[in-house]
Amino acid sequence: MLRIKNVHKSFGKNEVLKGIDLSIDKGDVVVILGASGSGKTTLLRCINFLEKADQGKASFGEVDLDLHQAGKKEIQSVRKKLGFVFQNYNLFHNKTALENVTLGLTVGRKMPREMAEEIGRKALNKVGLSDRYDYYPQQLSGGQQQRVGIARAVALNPDIILFDEPTSALDPELIGEVLGVMKKIAREGTTMLVVTHEMSFAQDVANRVIFMDQGVIVEEGSPREIFSNPKEERTKQFLRRILPEYTYTI
Amino acid sequence: MEKYFDVAYIVTSIPLLLPYIEITFWITVIAAFWGTILGLLFAVAKLSPYQVLQKIAAAYTTALRCTPSIVLLFMSYYGIPLVLSIFNISLDAVDKSVFVLIAFSLQFSNNMCEAFRTAYEAVDPGQMEAAYTIGLTQLQAYWHIVFPQALVVALPNIENALISLIKEGALAYTIGLIDLTGKANLIIAGNYNSHALEVYLSLAFIYWMISLGVQKVFYRIAHIFSKGKRLLLS
Numbered sequence: 001m002l003r004i005k006n007v008h009k010s011f012g013k014n015e016v017l018k019g020i021d022l023s024i025d026k027g028d029v030v031v032i033l034g035a036s037g038s039g040k041t042t043l044l045r046c047i048n049f050l051e052k053a054d055q056g057k058a059s060f061g062e063v064d065l066d067l068h069q070a071g072k073k074e075i076q077s078v079r080k081k082l083g084f085v086f087q088n089y090n091l092f093h094n095k096t097a098l099e100n101v102t103l104g105l106t107v108g109r110k111m112p113r114e115m116a117e118e119i120g121r122k123a124l125n126k127v128g129l130s131d132r133y134d135y136y137p138q139q140l141s142g143g144q145q146q147r148v149g150i151a152r153a154v155a156l157n158p159d160i161i162l163f164d165e166p167t168s169a170l171d172p173e174l175i176g177e178v179l180g181v182m183k184k185i186a187r188e189g190t191t192m193l194v195v196t197h198e199m200s201f202a203q204d205v206a207n208r209v210i211f212m213d214q215g216v217i218v219e220e221g222s223p224r225e226i227f228s229n230p231k232e233e234r235t236k237q238f239l240r241r242i243l244p245e246y247t248y249t250i
Numbered sequence: 251m252e253k254y255f256d257v258a259y260i261v262t263s264i265p266l267l268l269p270y271i272e273i274t275f276w277i278t279v280i281a282a283f284w285g286t287i288l289g290l291l292f293a294v295a296k297l298s299p300y301q302v303l304q305k306i307a308a309a310y311t312t313a314l315r316c317t318p319s320i321v322l323l324f325m326s327y328y329g330i331p332l333v334l335s336i337f338n339i340s341l342d343a344v345d346k347s348v349f350v351l352i353a354f355s356l357q358f359s360n361n362m363c364e365a366f367r368t369a370y371e372a373v374d375p376g377q378m379e380a381a382y383t384i385g386l387t388q389l390q391a392y393w394h395i396v397f398p399q400a401l402v403v404a405l406p407n408i409e410n411a412l413i414s415l416i417k418e419g420a421l422a423y424t425i426g427l428i429d430l431t432g433k434a435n436l437i438i439a440g441n442y443n444s445h446a447l448e449v450y451l452s453l454a455f456i457y458w459m460i461s462l463g464v465q466k467v468f469y470r471i472a473h474i475f476s477k478g479k480r481l482l483l484s
Binding site for chain 1: 382395
């Protein structure tokens, strides 16, 4: 469904991505792990053209394109196949929850308002916000905002939803509600590419885990392979730091 | 002997002044119109990725910000005909109001440029990115997301700029334009320069009323556009 090849990206002299290959099939839930600064977020942003990669190829279904040279039209068509959930939600401050969810339908896809609102309400119901349609983002808690963010992506029925550390800006007690929603849509068969520090999500929900370090993919495999039997020393080090209990299993 | 201060003059001069609101009104509206367009262009230039445009716009705003309104007015009134006379173009037949309009359009554009630029920069870039991710084009993202949010931020500055334009417009009398202030000076001259204070008080009263009206209008606009931001307003 999505294949990317040899993605490179530098910010000034700092080479953030050093040739990433990645492929995602329909129904996959792929989690990318890695320390801060390992390039996870940049990779996601390059896939969605929020950053322009210095080099790299991608194919979305039938469509092949160059991540560096793609034209406006191509970028637009790719973005319509991808959903994106931001770390800091980025809900539209001047729109209600329902308007946030429907804007991509009414304006982006020229769908009639009633039809869009029906889809929007369904999406908000799915994330447990059936009583918050007309609330503005500032009237919602962080967890609720992020759930609107997820509904905004889900409503567009994209081929893949990219999650960029969706729980990192949340208070610990609000993380659960967002992860719960993500788990739910994963179970419904949504294809997801998730950058997160939530190991439990990677262990329980992902069918593939990718470990990135310093701009390269160090190791990838099933959660069981990565968490119980990592092959690379760098993966082991990372897991030791992030999962205290892991120390005892060695 | 006649009193030095006579309230009667305040009352009688108001009806004499009122018709000249029209001149002040049109000077304000036309200068605000051209100033807004120019200000928008220079704001776009300042925000553009092109260094040349940025520098030109920066030089423009700096120069205008550092020029007193009255100096700018005289430069327009004496300078433009001088420059054009080099090309054998005579502006003798051109109305004084044109020079006033040019000066104040420039002045206003400077304020608007800064209002637009700061408002645009106040909107989180994440808003634009989110709009892209749901498949909006750049233009759609500006129209539905960035512009309405930036407007709310810009409104207080636009309001200030407009009120100061109305007030600075009073300087137009110095080159002989008969607007509100010009008429007030004529009335005073008609009184052999006595009772100036009373006339100026009625003039001040009229300016207060105009400014109050402007404030009311802006309050309404802010109310309409600050959806989702009520918490900050109240």
